[in-house]
Amino acid sequence: MPNRTTTLLPARPNARLLTGPAPILISAVLWGTTGTASSLTPAGAPAAAIGSAGLMLGGILLFLTSRGARSLPAVCTRRERWLLVLGALAVAGYPVTFYPAVARTGVAVTTVIALGSAPVFSGLLSWITGQSRPTARWTLATAAAVLGCALLVLGPELTGHATPMDLTGVALAAGGGLSYAVYSLIGGRLITRGHASDAVMGVLFGAAGLLVLPLVLLVDTQWLTTTRGAAVAGYLALFTVALAYRLFGYGLRHTPASTATSLTLAEPAVAAVLGVTVLGEHLPAASWCGLAVLALGLVFVSGDNPTGAG
Numbered sequence: 513m514p515n516r517t518t519t520l521l522p523a524r525p526n527a528r529l530l531t532g533p534a535p536i537l538i539s540a541v542l543w544g545t546t547g548t549a550s551s552l553t554p555a556g557a558p559a560a561a562i563g564s565a566g567l568m569l570g571g572i573l574l575f576l577t578s579r580g581a582r583s584l585p586a587v588c589t590r591r592e593r594w595l596l597v598l599g600a601l602a603v604a605g606y607p608v609t610f611y612p613a614v615a616r617t618g619v620a621v622t623t624v625i626a627l628g629s630a631p632v633f634s635g636l637l638s639w640i641t642g643q644s645r646p647t648a649r650w651t652l653a654t655a656a657a658v659l660g661c662a663l664l665v666l667g668p669e670l671t672g673h674a675t676p677m678d679l680t681g682v683a684l685a686a687g688g689g690l691s692y693a694v695y696s697l698i699g700g701r702l703i704t705r706g707h708a709s710d711a712v713m714g715v716l717f718g719a720a721g722l723l724v725l726p727l728v729l730l731v732d733t734q735w736l737t738t739t740r741g742a743a744v745a746g747y748l749a750l751f752t753v754a755l756a757y758r759l760f761g762y763g764l765r766h767t768p769a770s771t772a773t774s775l776t777l778a779e780p781a782v783a784a785v786l787g788v789t790v791l792g793e794h795l796p797a798a799s800w801c802g803l804a805v806l807a808l809g810l811v812f813v814s815g816d817n818p819t820g821a822g
Contacts, residue, residue, distance in 0.1 A: 535763030536775040542756040544782025546748060548790055553744045557735035560611040564724040565736065565745045567607055567717070570753025575718025577754070580711035592702060596715055599698035602691045603720035608727070610688035616681030625682060627777055628658040629689030630696075634773040637697050650771060657777045657809030663802025693773055699761060700769035709761035717757055777809070 550562050575581050585593055610626055617625075631654050639645050695716060702712045735741040764772055781803055 533763070533767060533771075533775050535759040536767055536772050537778055539756040539760040539763065540776045540778035541782050542752050542759075543776070544779040545786060546752050548786045549744050549747050549752075552740055554735045554738050554741050556732075557741060558731045560607060561728055561731045561733070561735075562744070562748070563607040563611050564728045566748030566753055567603070568721040568724050568728050569745060569749035570757075571603075571717035571719075571721025573749060574754045574757060575714040575721070578708075578710040578714025578718075578758070580708045581714030581718065584707060584711040584715050588702075588707070592705070592707075595698050595702060596712075596719070599695045599702075599716045600719035600723060602695035602698065603716050604723035605691040606688050606695075607724060609684045609691060613681045613684035613688060616678045617685060625685035626688040626692070627779060628662060629686050630692045631658070631774040631777065633690050633693035634696055634769050637693055638769055641697070641701075650774065653809045654774045655809075656805055657774055660777075660802045660805030660809055663798050663805060693769075696764070696769045696773050700764040700772070703761065703764050709765055710758060713757045713761035717753065774809075 546563075546566075550559070553562055585596060588596065613626070635650065635654065699709075699712055699716060703709045736745055760772070767775070785803075
């Protein structure tokens with residue numbers, strides 16, 4: 513458990529900025545750029561390979577640059593080492609479930625199901641495992657954020673023609689949300705037990721990078737040899753994995769995992785804004801209304817600090 517007496521010490525202004533939701537929100541902003549960045553890859557690059565390559569390169573980089581990552585398994589208890597294994601499997605499971613879901617159900621539906629289910633899974637798992645209990649504020653704010661996310665991403669679908677729902681794709685997308693919730697919960701549990709956030713994230717993502725290595729090597733890797741492909745993979749690795757998850761791990765020191773996963777619903781908002789401003793996409797009125805509802809939900813969940821967090 514963290515040393516509660518440390519909160520009595522006066523915080524420097526720059527330190528105070530990073531003890532609230534700011535690191536989580538910055539991470540979500542970085543994650544929100546992945547769609548725009550991946551759209552710049554050469555035509556024909558497999559979607560799953562793009563995400564897995566970013567995870568592989570970024571995860572290994574995060575491990576190599578994280579102080580204490582190499583020694584973390586040795587200082588962990590046996591139970592904590594099993595948590596590291598489970599967390600790494602959950603991290604590796606995200607691209608394995610999310611990207612195939614995109615291929616079956618489309619970006620919009622997959623994003624809504626994965627990102628919308630993640631905070632729900634996280635809140636329920638936190639409650640079941642005794643890490644924190646959902647507050648009324650968190651429940652209402654998360655419900656608003658999920659509703660806003662659904663309106664934002666599904667706005668174009670609502671104004672077009674309905675398409676049959678692929679149940680396998682829906683299950684895979686929910687699996688992506690569950691994977692995200694599990695490794696967020698495990699990361700938060702290990703960090704609040706006193707382990708350095710850099711070390712925890714380094715081990716989780718370094719191991720996950722090795723787990724997805726066979727997937728990267730088994731698919732067509734020719735796109736990685738091009739200038740654009742290498743640049744996109746490098747950006748995803750450096751900014752959306754190594755930097756984003758370092759910040760996310762730091763944020764988990766001060767934010768319950770259930771609240772953190774709710775805050776990351778900012779990701780589709782960033783992706784939508786980039787789509788309009790950079791890629792020239794059009795958002796209908798329903799999507800803009802969803803963006804407003806999502807922003808309101810994030811404001812309320814940012815101020816939530818469940819007393820049961822531990």
